[in-house]
Structure formats: structure tokens, C-alpha cells
Amino acid sequence: MPSALRLFPGLFLAVCFALSLHFSRIGWELPLLDYWAFRETQTALTAQSLLENGFSLAYETPVLGAPWSVPFEFPVYQLCVVAVTKLTALPLDQSGRLVSLLFAYAAFALLGIFVARSSGSRAAGFFAAAFALVSPVYLYGSRAFMIESTALCFTICLLLAVREFLARPRFSFAFLIFFAGFLAGLGKSTTYGIGLVGVAILLLADFRPAWSRLRAAPRPRLLASAFVAALALPFAATLAWIAFTDAVKSRNELADFVTSAALRAWNWGTWDQRANLDTWQSLFALTSEMVLGTPLVWLVLLALLASVRVHHRTALLLAALFATGLFAFPNLYAVHHYYHYANGLFLLAIAALALGALWDRATLAPRLLVALLAAPAFAALLLWGYTSHFLPRQSEVSQPILELATWIRENTPPEAAILVYGHDWSSALPYYGQRHAIMEREGHAANHPRLHRALARLDRPLHAVVFCGDIRQNLPFVDLCLQALGEPERAFSGAEGDVYVLASDAAKTAREFRTPGFSEVTATFHSEVHVQAVAFRGHDAMLVHAPGHVLVERPADARTFSFGFGITDDAYTGDVKTDGVTFAVEFVDENQIATRLFERRLDPANTPDNRGVQRRKISLPPDQAGTLRLVCEAGPGQACDWSVWFDLYFEP
Numbered sequence: 001m002p003s004a005l006r007l008f009p010g011l012f013l014a015v016c017f018a019l020s021l022h023f024s025r026i027g028w029e030l031p032l033l034d035y036w037a038f039r040e041t042q043t044a045l046t047a048q049s050l051l052e053n054g055f056s057l058a059y060e061t062p063v064l065g066a067p068w069s070v071p072f073e074f075p076v077y078q079l080c081v082v083a084v085t086k087l088t089a090l091p092l093d094q095s096g097r098l099v100s101l102l103f104a105y106a107a108f109a110l111l112g113i114f115v116a117r118s119s120g121s122r123a124a125g126f127f128a129a130a131f132a133l134v135s136p137v138y139l140y141g142s143r144a145f146m147i148e149s150t151a152l153c154f155t156i157c158l159l160l161a162v163r164e165f166l167a168r169p170r171f172s173f174a175f176l177i178f179f180a181g182f183l184a185g186l187g188k189s190t191t192y193g194i195g196l197v198g199v200a201i202l203l204l205a206d207f208r209p210a211w212s213r214l215r216a217a218p219r220p221r222l223l224a225s226a227f228v229a230a231l232a233l234p235f236a237a238t239l240a241w242i243a244f245t246d247a248v249k250s251r252n253e254l255a256d257f258v259t260s261a262a263l264r265a266w267n268w269g270t271w272d273q274r275a276n277l278d279t280w281q282s283l284f285a286l287t288s289e290m291v292l293g294t295p296l297v298w299l300v301l302l303a304l305l306a307s308v309r310v311h312h313r314t315a316l317l318l319a320a321l322f323a324t325g326l327f328a329f330p331n332l333y334a335v336h337h338y339y340h341y342a343n344g345l346f347l348l349a350i351a352a353l354a355l356g357a358l359w360d361r362a363t364l365a366p367r368l369l370v371a372l373l374a375a376p377a378f379a380a381l382l383l384w385g386y387t388s389h390f391l392p393r394q395s396e397v398s399q400p401i402l403e404l405a406t407w408i409r410e411n412t413p414p415e416a417a418i419l420v421y422g423h424d425w426s427s428a429l430p431y432y433g434q435r436h437a438i439m440e441r442e443g444h445a446a447n448h449p450r451l452h453r454a455l456a457r458l459d460r461p462l463h464a465v466v467f468c469g470d471i472r473q474n475l476p477f478v479d480l481c482l483q484a485l486g487e488p489e490r491a492f493s494g495a496e497g498d499v500y501v502l503a504s505d506a507a508k509t510a511r512e513f514r515t516p517g518f519s520e521v522t523a524t525f526h527s528e529v530h531v532q533a534v535a536f537r538g539h540d541a542m543l544v545h546a547p548g549h550v551l552v553e554r555p556a557d558a559r560t561f562s563f564g565f566g567i568t569d570d571a572y573t574g575d576v577k578t579d580g581v582t583f584a585v586e587f588v589d590e591n592q593i594a595t596r597l598f599e600r601r602l603d604p605a606n607t608p609d610n611r612g613v614q615r616r617k618i619s620l621p622p623d624q625a626g627t628l629r630l631v632c633e634a635g636p637g638q639a640c641d642w643s644v645w646f647d648l649y650f651e652p
Helices: 008-025 035-054 076-088 094-120 122-134 135-142 146-166 171-187 187-203 207-216 220-249 251-258 264-270 272-273 277-292 298-306 312-328 330-336 337-342 344-359 364-389 398-409 428-433 447-456 469-473 477-486 505-510
Strands: 417-422 436-440 463-469 489-493 497-503 523-525 531-536 539-547 548-553 560-567 581-589 592-602 613-619 626-634 640-649
Touching: 008 094, 008 122, 008 135, 008 364, 035 076, 035 094, 035 428, 076 094, 076 171, 094 122, 094 135, 094 146, 094 312, 122 337, 122 344, 122 364, 122 398, 122 560, 122 626, 135 277, 135 337, 135 344, 135 364, 146 171, 146 187, 146 337, 146 477, 171 187, 171 220, 171 613, 187 207, 187 220, 187 312, 187 344, 187 581, 187 640, 207 469, 220 298, 264 330, 272 330, 277 330, 277 337, 277 364, 298 344, 298 364, 312 330, 337 447, 344 364, 398 428, 398 469, 398 489, 417 428, 428 436, 428 497, 436 447, 436 531, 436 548, 447 539, 463 560, 469 497, 469 523, 477 497, 505 560, 523 592, 539 626, 548 640, 560 581, 592 613, 613 626
Parallel strands: 417 436, 417 463
Antiparallel strands: 463 497, 489 497, 523 548, 531 539, 539 640, 548 626, 560 613, 560 640, 581 592, 581 626
8 A cells, every 4th residue: 555545544634734823824814804703803802901001800891881891711821812912022913812722733733533432533623623724613713813712622631631631541631630620610501511511421421340449459449539620610610609709790780681590591492492493494594604614515424324334332422422512502502603613524524534434544545535525525515605695704894994993093082982882792893992891781871870880980071972783863862962961962873883072071070060959059070980960869969980979169149058868779779789888078168178067977788767868958167168069988889879959059
């Protein structure tokens, strides 16, 4: 048999690797505004926050207002991107692509090793890695700024480490199980979940012989304990991380829709979905396009399996790993197409098993069939699907979004925030506009209580409001929002959206805040806290999110000052409650010396008589010119500190 033919599996892998490198470079320098821009820019925004602010468990993803933290996965991938950016001075976008691609290649190599050792066929391992390199979802997704390849790499590493431990119990393998499981679970729990199913199958299939090997090993009890701990501790850490991220998200009512409880049906799908034939038709079509490139590959795969006897245990394990993702998370796989990255290569590995079994017959005819027809045809069909559906998208960039984001970056202050309508909660504008944002995904007008409270929580001035897509054609809605925000003027209009710029901070500070509830006084606010008129128990009131203050001019003949104050009902009736606010009235004389005339702390969550309307009347220092400062002081936490002042009256 010709020596070149014997080397075919390795040469085939090398060719597929070269093709992957070739196609991955296309669009490498372009912005992350292509097929998966929503998820890519979200991941990039997280990495940018870590690069600029340093590591934090409650890292920022500033798209849903203050507090800006909306953590999902532990930022394993993002920290690697930050490290590469600092070490190489590459732009962040390209560092992200590079890290993703390197983890993908590591994952494919580990898959090849896993398949080879599980089936006893080195050729099958080569083919498994090769097919992953040229599959559409892996050619496109491996160069994306996403966590998918990182999570997949550590998940396959976990499977391989468990398999090796069961074959040869060692403390080193137990440590590798812990390390891989820890990073896989924290990196992406859904991909890790697929791996856990594979771990369970490996344990069930090989328990008795593995137990015999373990008992024969040195210090078997300690080794068994290490193995159990290596599996249990990452699982516990994953659950703890999910609980932590839920607690962080719950601090922001605009982010409560992405807690694990709120997303349970979205993440896991429903039994009705699983029982619905349309669901599986959709998933079949998506698998055909994303993983196999064309439905024709199913026919090739079935023909291969029918013509050769494969390693059944390995084939069943790979089939279970592939099916787990679809069955456990049908909704995610139907809506977010990149989820097929987590399980598609196990389906490809089944085809590799069949080719490996055919190759291992070690006679000339089967090997010629594999080398000249089966392997090239299978790879060619994968590439055909990729070049037809995905390759054109690698050169696509949404220029209107980029134009709008560039204008925002160049024409708004770096320390400012923006309010965006019509972009769901996409990170594209915040990332390329380089601004913290409130992405108003529910379409609430600026005077809606939820949005009003979000504006009040801002720790930076709101500088602009952006209307994108169809929502800017809803002129009554746009007018309502603009009126609630002080009627900002339009400063930019492009294909993607319109930008209205609010009054400058200096003008905002100087303007009078006049509402029917303040008809008898002139009130001016001098802090950066966003202050707005609200209704409180039938009174027109001014909401000041603690900490904050309002200055009220004292008329010359005023001797007493009457005022109402309180904390809004929804500050203590929701899941997240205020821990109390201290209300104070200070007299500031002409020399800027402040004297506190009144102080009271309200804690309505724990003290019922602190709820609702509170009133006081105080005497003012006689014959002194000055200003009253109405102060709201926060407690240890600042969540839901929605404080109001109302019915302000001076009397002679």
C-alpha cells in the first residue's frame, strides 16, 4: 500500500486546517456587526469593561442602566481576551477573534483525541477533528467574539479527563477533571450540562471495570474522594455563580427579565415544544444548515453508517451528546442559532467513526474509497453549505449602525449616558458608541414609572435619546418622550436612527423645576441625579433618588416652611426593597454655612408608619438670607431609594 495513502488521515486533517485558516481570515478586521452581532457585541462590551475597570465578579455590561452590572457567564473567555490585548496591543475585536479561534482549535484537537481513544481508531480521531474544522457553524463561529469555543473546549477536556481517569485512575486526572469542569461550568452552564450527560454515560458504561482499577490503585479511598470532589465542586460552583448573578441582576429592575427564574421557560423550553413536530422540523432544518451545510449530508451519513460497523458504545455516546443539547434546550437552539456550536461536532464525529471503521479495514479498496470519495465528498458538502450561507455574512457590516454609533462616540461626552429605543437590548450601539446606555426594550415612554426610576438611578448625566427603526416613525410616542425629557433637540438623523441631545448639564443645573406641586416655590437641583415630577399618593411630587438634594430659594418674608416627603410604594413592595432614606432640611446662609433644621429616617420596608405621606412644618432662622437644601441620604445600599418631596410652602 502506498505510504502516501497511509498518511491520508493526517494529510486530510492538515488540508482542512489550512482551509479553516483561509476562511477565518475573511472579514477578520471588520467590526462585530454581522450575523451574531447581538451576542458578539455583548461579549465584547463585557471584555472592554474588564479591560478598562479591572476584574470584578459583578463586571459591567452597561446596557440596562445603573447599576450597570448584568453578569451571565463567569468571564473566562473575556479575561483571556483582555490578557491578549494587553500582551499584544491588538485591537480588542481582533484579540477576541484570535482567542476564540485558538480555543476552537484546541477543542477540535481534544475531540479527535477523545474519539480516537474511545473507539480505538486514530483515523476516526483525525476525521472528527477535520470535519469540525470545515463545518459551517465552526468555520463561522470559531472566529466570532463569543464564548462558545472556550466553553466547548473545557467541556470536551472534562469528558476526556473523565475517560482517562476511568481507564487509569490518577490524581493528575482528578485535578484535570476539576479544572476543566470548573471552567466549563462557570464559562457556560448549558454547554457544561451537555458534558455532564456525557460524564454520566461514561460512568454508567464503565463503572465496574473502573471500580476494579480504582481499588487496585494506590490510596484508593483518597483517589475516589478526589474524583467525587472533582466532579461535585465545579457543579456546586456553577450553581453558586448562577445564584450570585441572579442577585446582582435583581438590583436593577430593568434587568429582572434575565434572571434564571425569569428565563426558565426560555432556557429550558416547554414540554409542549418538545411534543410539537414543528419544533423538531425546525431543529432538523437548523442542524442541516448550521452543522452539516445541506440536508444531503444526512443521506451520506446514513449511507456510511449502513455500510460499516462502527464502535457502538462510542457512537451511542456521541449521539447522546448531540441529542442532549436539542432536547434539553429546544427553545435556545431554535432561536439562538449559535447554540448548535455546543453539540454539532458530536454529530460530525459519528460520521468520522464510520470513516475510521472503513479505513481501519487496512485493505486498499476501502482506503481508496475513503481517500478519493467519502472523506473529500463529506468535507466538500460541509464547505458548500458554509460558502453558500455563511461566507457572505463574514464580509457584511451594518453600516447604518456603525454610522450612528460613530456619531454618538464623537459627539457626546465620554462620561454621559444615552437612552435608546428600538434596538431591543443589543450592545451594538453602547459598544461602538462607547457610552453607557439604557436600552429601552419594552418601549416605555420616558415618563413611565419603571423608566423614570431607571433615569433617577443614573450615576452620570443623560445626554442623548436615540430612536431607531420603526419606533421613530411613531411621532406621538416620540413627542411624548421628548416632552418628558425637557424637549431635547434633534442633532443627528441617519438611516439607523435619530439622536436628540438633552440640555447641557450647566443649563440643566440652572433651570427652574416648576410643576403644580411646586407652584409656590422655585426649586433647582444641583446634583447629577436625574430628578423628575411624579405622582405620589395623589400629590404632584419631585422624585430624588438618594443620595441627592434639591435647593429651594427662601423668600425674604418667609418665617416657616411646610413640606411633605416620603418613599414611593414600589420602593418596598417588590422583590428588591429600599433599606431606608434619611430626609433632612438644611439652611445654607450667604457664607455657605449649613445648619440642619430637620432630619428623619424612613424605613418603610420594616416600619409600617414610615409609609405613605409624611409632613412637617419647621421654623426658619430669623432675618437671615439663604437657601434651603432638601437632602435625601441613602443607607448602606442604594437600591430602590426612591424619595419624594411635595407640597412645599413658605409662610410669613
